[in-house]
Amino acid sequence: YHSSLGDFRQRLLAHGKEKLLFETILQTLVDRQLLTKDEIQRIDATHIVADVAIPSMVQLVKKGTYHLLKALKTQYPAVYAALGAQIDLGAYTRETVNQESPGRNSDEKRTKKLVEVVREARTVLQHVTGLPATPGLQRRVALLQRILQEHIAADAQGIPREKEKSQKPPDLLVSPVDEDARYGMKSPKRRFIGYKANVTETTTSRFITNVAVMRGNRRDGETAVEAIEDQHALGLRPPKLVGDAAYADG
DSSP: OSSSSHHHHHHHTTTTOOHHHHHHHHHHHHHHSOOOTOOOOEEEEEEEEOOOOOHHHHHHHHHHHHHHHHHHHHHOHHHHHTTTSSSOOGGSTTTTTTOOOOOOOOHHHHHHHHHHHHHHHHHHHHHHHHHHHHHHHHHHHHHHHHHHHHHHHOOTSSOOEEEOOGGSSSSOOOSSTTTTTTEEEEEETEEEEEEEEEEEETTTTEEEEEEEEEEEEOOGGGHHHHHGGGGGTTOOOOEEEEOGGGGTTT
């Protein structure tokens, strides 16, 4: 968001105006009768791949800790400095946060490293407890807590380990960089990470009438009603909506 375009997008989102230009064009098409208000429409979803690198489990925990340490360094420098006596702060910089260890790691080394970074994450969380939390700090605390809760369990000896896939929640956090991106499926063999865009289109005039974006793990048909209701403000009321089996749940 360090560009004029990114800043402009954020302002549109903050004021609920992200569809203003699209709806203005659509209203012009209606006013000029280039599309009629009672045309049959069709709907389908396409996947949008998130622009993020998928971290390993060690990297995911480290990134959550890094973002929290970054906020502490700015807002509570004394607390940040005190943490230096308990963890290696040099491992949590922009340049080093993605590093696990040089060379290829064995399963044993990865397991050992995960135990280390989980314990360091919990140490940082302990130091934050009781601090007056700004919204930014609070969000980073919640992010790290969520990573640990969703991905990490303990064995019989209380040693941290990654949860089995079946133990993880369905709405799983994938990346701390893009917190809304999710694992999704476009077919039994096509898995992706990101979002889905549900697009409605008139079948005769071939104009797009709505675009509804959702997380990648949601069913295609979940926003079908919303996609049609959004058009009511423009007077568009299709008598029929055509879709595949993903939309056939009534």
